[in-house]
Structures are given as structure tokens and as C-alpha cells.
Amino acid sequence: MDTYKTTYEILHKIYDKYRRRYSENSDSKQMCCMWSTSDPPDIIEGTEPFCDIENAFNIFIDDEEALDLYDMHLDEAAKRIIEIKKRKC
Numbered sequence: 013m014d015t016y017k018t019t020y021e022i023l024h025k026i027y028d029k030y031r032r033r034y035s036e037n038s039d040s041k042q043m044c045c046m047w048s049t050s051d052p053p054d055i056i057e058g059t060e061p062f063c064d065i066e067n068a069f070n071i072f073i074d075d076e077e078a079l080d081l082y083d084m085h086l087d088e089a090a091k092r093i094i095e096i097k098k099r100k101c
Contacts, residue, residue, distance in 0.1 A: 020090040022068050027086060030061045041086045056082050071096045 030046035031037050037045040046061040047053055056062065057075040065081075066073055071093065073081065081089050 015094055016090060019069070019093055020086065023065065023086055023090050023093065026061060026064045026068060029064070043084050043086065043089050044082050047082075065093070069093055069097060071100060 027041070027043070027046055031039065034045070034048045034050075036048070036050045039045070044052070047056065047059065053059060055075075057073065057078040062073050062078055062081075065071075073096070077092075077096065081092060084092065
């Protein structure tokens with residue numbers, strides 16, 4: 013299975029887990045939907061969704077990267093996660 017497809021599938025499972033917690037969120041495949049869109053958090057680094065992503069992919073997401081990922085669509089985020097993993101090696 014290719015890296016992008018695997019990464020996207022894992023990320024989508026995490027997305028689904030958190031998106032369902034907020035009834036106001038749509039299924040737009042926007043990363044921000046893993047948090048409340050009517051009352052977004054002040055700080056997103058270190059929140060449950062990012063902790064799950066870090067654990068799933070064995071990466072570290074700093075606050076700058078977290079802000080970038082928060083504003084991405086899932087397909088963009090999957091590509092960025094692959095880049096983060098490559099930089100780690």
C-alpha cells in the first residue's frame with residue numbers, strides 16, 4: 013500500500029473520532045473540524061487530536077506546524093505528515 017494512502021486512512025480515522033464530538037461541525041474533511049468550530053481552542057498544540065496524530069505517526073508537532081495543519085484539508089495534512097516523518101529520519 014502506498015505511503016500517502018496509508019497516512020490518509022489513519023488520519024481520517026483520527027479525524028472521524030474527534031469530528032463526531034462536535035455536532036456543529038460538518039464533514040468537510042477540514043482538519044479544524046477535530047475541534048469545536050463554534051468555540052475553537054486558544055491553543056491547539058498538545059490537544060488530544062494532535063497527541064493521537066503524533067502517536068499514530070511517531071512524530072512531534074510543534075505549535076507552528078499545528079497551526080498549519082489545523083488550517084489544512086485532510087489530503088494536504090496527510091502529505092505534510094509524510095514530510096514531517098521524512099524530516100525526522
